[in-house]
Amino acid sequence: MNITSNIKREKIVQELSPKTFSKIGVYWVIALSIVCLIGLFAYIRQLNKGLVVTNMGDYVSWGIYISNFVFFVAISLVGSLITAIFRLANIEWSKPLTRIAEIIAVSAIFLASLIIIVDMGRPERLLNLALHPRLQSPIMWDVVVIGTYLIISVLLLYFPMIPDLKLLSKANTAVRRTWPQGIYKFLSSFWTGSSEQRKNNGHSITILSILIIPVAFCIHTVTSWLFATTYRPGWDSTNFGAYFVSGAFLVGAGGVVIAMYVIRRAYQLEHYITEAHFDRMGKAVVLLCFLYLYFNINEYLVPAFKMKKPEEAHLTQLFAGSFAPMFWFAVIVGMLVPILILINKWGRSPGWAFAASIMVVIGAWFKRYLIVTPTLLHPLLPMRDVPERFKHYFPSWEEWAIAMGSLAGAMLIITLFVRFFPIIPIQETITGHDEEEEKLI
Amino acid sequence: MKNKSENTRRSFLAKGLAAAFLASACNTKSNPFQPEDSVEPSGEKVRLLSVDGEIIEVDKAFLKPVPELPKISNESERIGIPDKKLVMVIDLSRCKNLKKCQEACNHMHHVHPGQSWIKVYGMKDADHTAPYWQPTTCMHCDEPPCVKVCPVDATFKRQDGAVLIDSDRCIGCRFCMAACPYSTRVFNWEEPLIPLEIAKQEYHCETSVPQKKGTVGKCDFCPDMVRQGELPHCVSACPNGVFFFGDMYEDSVTNGAETFRFTELIRDKAGYRLMEDLGTKPSVYYLPPVNRNFPYETGLKNEPDPTEASNHH
Incomplete structure (x- = not known):
């Protein structure tokens, strides 16, 4: 290794090391924490009074908690797309994005697990799932696959980071003053960087990358089965697994573009997350938009062509009834406009790709709401002999507070991770540079 | 006579x-x-x-003293009454929406005010078909979608056909409510309003009392009454003899006053079950509303809002 490459190496370590928050960063963390605390306060109210603090009822027995859960499970799928599928396909350009995708996956799947407990009438009986499990229930399948996915995702976040942690524990950077280096040391204490260790670590990552793909397909397919295994119009669909998985990849890819943009701006990482990354991720998002649009057409056009009696009330309420504004918002803002932007070269510039991705993610959130609630308002027998408030649904302030608190919680985890851990893989970047130089020589 | x-x-x-x-x-x-x-x-x-x-x-x-019934363990409550297959027949030609069944059921099970385990629908199948009143209980399906989806065995199917709920085990996920095509299940969204001495009792799956906050409740076919040789509360409360209850193995059903052979009654009056096409195989049969004892309109005066009665499929 010559002197110039050593200087370069120092420069990379300096640039990619975690940095302290700017003023905006501090405000951002405070704002997220406040939203989380309001959500926590609402949840304590719910624990005391019961689910009566929500506006759910005997007909709309699943509301914003469940749609928020589906949203979290969906967005977490991106971890497998970028870390595993792209890695196994030897796609080089996605390497700086792997850790962004993986931390989105870990935080989202963690919050998904929390929000499903929030929805339980008896959260203190959670252990019954282990004490009296019945394996034929799709909920049990969901518990198993989400637990597995969480563990694999954490490992996929950790294993590639070990060399970076070792590097940081030794590096003489600004970090030393602000973060107890003991944690880096602890997490990488066994790492010597020997060729055997590197080989083993590489193998482990490959095995995990292969494992996570079927598990990722399972988490969202099983989540779709929570609906598709019932008889209800709007849910009783064989299209649901593929429809959910495609939508999940879309919202996850959108989430990665948003995170890329924010992290790049906040940490001045223009050399590492380049315009080419936005261009390529933009292409991925537009492809996934088309894929999701395709499944949407299947999901709505086929039943609408037949207009079976139980489907009719449901579909007309979506297309032209009280849910129509939200439905068309999710289609137009969540899919069509992003396609029109991202299909152009100029639309894949960082700013436009960021804007289109925000549309994708917001549209996706409302899409999950549309999948859960309208169906429950059209039971197979008419609504009858219940209090009037059970015949319609709009979330209560507690439900909004808890849902927004969970979204803020996921963003807080990502923010704090970026603050304390290297979000762009340092060692891989150095190796990449060295290899390039070797080629030149 | x-x-x-x-x-x-x-x-x-x-x-x-x-x-x-x-x-x-x-x-x-x-x-x-x-x-x-x-x-x-x-x-x-x-x-x-x-x-x-x-x-x-x-x-x-x-007044008779209450016989000391032996306490039934949760295990035997989950197995059911031996050598019985409970069945119900609801004669739609006799119903005039009096809702006495509903009142008795809600009262005896201490159902939270505003909710009901029995619902009486004003049904109208198509634009030019005649409206009729249709009481629904839990269908106690032989292929119960609710039992299939329960992750903790809190709702279960017994040998005698009853589908019951163990409120001491229910985690309140409400998947069963989403799965039930008959919308028969209700949820205790808050602490149910019941007298303190009832609330203090130990919960029994066969009585479904006391209902508990954060758990699901529904019609239980009153197996506690069956064990005492009595009829479910809805059956004995109906003054028009709409509900028949009995045992398929004995092939007999009764509303307290009249007793029929179940197979003959279903054959002669063309009995049917709700949503047969779903394959849920309910234990509740209906006799079609022909040769009715009351015109549909007599039931309307029991409606809180009469316009509401005829607005569905």
């Missing part, structure tokens, strides 16, 4: 009511009431609360 049977049914009901009331009111082991051999009216009246929530006067001689 018909009058006579009505009379015996009434007195049977009164006794049943008194006994049922005592069953829920007296939990002490030492019973203050002495058994009486004769049923000669003593002239001494006692005021009791009926299943409909009304105060009624009953001669003291009719």
